[in-house]
Amino acid sequence: MGSRIICQSCGMPMDSEEDFGTEAGGAPSGDYCTHCYQGGAFTAPEITIDEMAKICGGIMSRLYDIPRAMAEEFSKEQLSSLRRWAGREVAICGSCGMPLLRDEDFGTEADGAPSAEYCTHCYQDGRFTEPDLTEEEAILKYAPMVASNLGIPPLRAEEMVRQYLLTLPRWRG
Ligand SMILES: [Zn+2]
Ligand SMILES: [Zn+2]
16 A cells, blocks of 8 residues: 555645655655645635635646536545545555545455455456556447536546556556
């Protein structure tokens, strides 16, 4: 768990050093991005999840041409699995990104124990349910769902899913 490094406040992927926020002593934060967290404190300590969803949704709406209200709703859903808003670290499936909120959401290892990294749809008995799925196939598999959820053209959805999958351990390579 925790191999996917996204800001636990806004969901921004943190790829390079300057993306990370800072702790009080100046060390990089392991959880939060530079926009959200500076010197060991949130830059906007009073912000609510709805306000954050408006900001993130606004960016998404511009980036991907998604109707504003839909983008905000989608953002709020994504934000609600992050530590700042969930109050705990919610694991997400490292293959499809589904939040692992309930026991039955987790996949299983070969010995029947719950998987720490993957959901029940992607991972059963210690193996991927679709072991040969390539990144391109995954994009084509998930994009239609995203397109219809967000009311955006399929090509936009593919672009969005591609960006998103790159943040997940299975596809990050
Ligand atoms: Zn952030
Ligand atoms: Zn999954």
